[in-house]
Amino acid sequence: MTSVVCPYCFDRSPAARLPYRCQMSPTGVRGARPCNAELDTVWADFMGPTVPPALKMRGPVFTAPRGLSRRLAPSGGGSRADCPACGGSTPVRVCRRCHSDFPSDYCDQDTRIIALLGPKASGKSTYVSVLLNELRGRVGRAYGASVTAMGGETQRRDRELAEDLYDRLRLPGATRPAALGFNDPLLYRLSLPLRRRLRGDGSRHTALVFFDAAGEDLGSAEAMDRYTHYLAAADGIILLVDPLQMRAVRDRLPLDDGPPLPVIETPPQQIAADLAAQLRAHGRGSSRGRVTTPVAVAVTKTDSLAPLLEPHSPLLRNADHSAGALDEEDRLTVHEEMRALLDGWDSGALLRQLERDFAQLSLFGLSALGSAPPADAPADAPKSGPRPLRVEDPLLWLLGLDGLLPRTGGAAGAGARTGPDTGARTGSEGNS
Template structure:
């Protein structure tokens, strides 16, 4: 039986048992009268006190109808028992949030984005989505589509701000100011079989926490359900938060350095503690959730890199395959750099706490924002480097993209 993870409260339920929500339209067969809206206190309580009374009135929620065998039906539509109108809208049984129409039709992968306030999570997601639709999408013959009206609206706003207006996205609001909806995307990849090729669809759920919510273990507890349900974590580390990196940068170049926020090592420690406390710790004391540690703003690190550093170019992706040798080269270089930062404290913290760990380096913009306008993107627009690497590694761990082993040929025979 297919199970569905709610992308809002992260409750897991069999798809066949998910309730429906009435559309309240006047085309029913039982007298032609639509259902009246009802108070949905379950949804309103989950969303928080900012929901005005008028928005609490929503279409009635009803249980999935039983089939002839007595089991709950798993169809894509069901007739409302009140008005008889068929509805495709499924809702979470725990929080009553509406699912996008096709969310329940494919596997879902929840990707947790974690990072301090200045790490650039919103900019990273906007650039990652653009790359998956263009350069990376071409390499893997993949497509990416926003799911649901909320994600479609936010997706459009992020793209317009960053690529049309050259403005960096606004920071994620803290949980104390209200619930942050996740971004939902349908990733479609080719599926090759002996009896004919097809497509494999996966729902990607990106949920990020505001930097203010990562300042302590108590604040991070708000995201316990999200972290526990995650298939993989991308921890964004701003190197400009590390004193040893700040001290090595040429003075007077680039935009002003950001204010120092919660130390990355503290975020990693709190994250590991939360995951262990909720069943994600292994028998050897390390967390089992795959962790992609992505050092951002590598354009600022160029004085520390050699001329042949893999961090200066994008991954090859020959034949729609993740190059394992290239990934390993990036991992080793980033690990060596981190060993030299603050005496390697962050590197040791991560390796002691996480069993599946890989280091990455990326730049969402390709160059620093203008010194006189730090809220703007570079005038040339984003020229990203390696933003896709952490996500593709996590997807490769789940068998969703092909991965060549180090030293093995890729799909086009190019050595890894």
């Protein structure tokens, strides 16, 4: 039986048992009047006190009985059901736990929840916007993939992010802290080619859920607790690390006329430690004490690190995806270079923390913009527009671990040790 993970409260339910919401449409087959909106206390309590009273009035939620009143989709989940009160047909499925509405085709495919974490000024919203643009363009072409926004809210935010960054050359605003209200996730449908010898080629569809935690919510273990359900349900985590938050990097960079350095916030090793503690508390740790959830640690703003890199560093160019498969040799080369850099920054404190806490770990370096914002307009993108470097690498690695993308070269699937004593591996599976 197909199970569905709610992208809002992260409750897991069998698809066939999800309730429906009446759309209050005057099309009932029984000649009854459409249902009236009623107070949905479950959804209102979940959303919190900031929801206006009028929005708490919603279509009635009902459970469709098995039989003729529910028309089954080919996958076995209910695609439409008739409201028992008014007879109106509805395709809207809702979460059993929080009563949030699901996009129309969300329940018809596998779900991959990708947790995106990073401190203030690490550029999470910018990263997501650029990543999606690359998946729809350069990277999508190489893998034969397509990415579409699911649901009206994601479509609206997706459009606004793209217009701000690519049309107006404005950087996205900061993520709203959880204390000020609930942050809706971004939902996307990823379609990839499915090669089948006997039944012919087809498509494989996966729902990608990106949930962006505000930097303010990563300042302590108590604040991060707001995201525990999200973190525990994640299939993979992308942890963004701003190198300009590390004193060793700031001290080594040459002084120039670029934008001012960001204010130093919570140390990245503390964020990593709190993340691991939350995951262990929710059963994601192994008998050896390391977290089993795959973690892609991405050092951002690598364009600013150019003075510290060799001229032929792989961090200064994009990966070659022309073969339509992940190049493990390239990934391991990047991992080892990032590991050497982290080992030399702040006495290797972050690297040691990561290798002690996470069993499936890979290090990446990326730049969402390709160059720094203008010094006189730090809220703007570079005048040339985004010219990203390796923004897709962390997500592609996580998808490859799930078997959604082919992998070639190097130690594909076997991993490589990241240290002589830790036992941590990169890209390996089940090695805890």
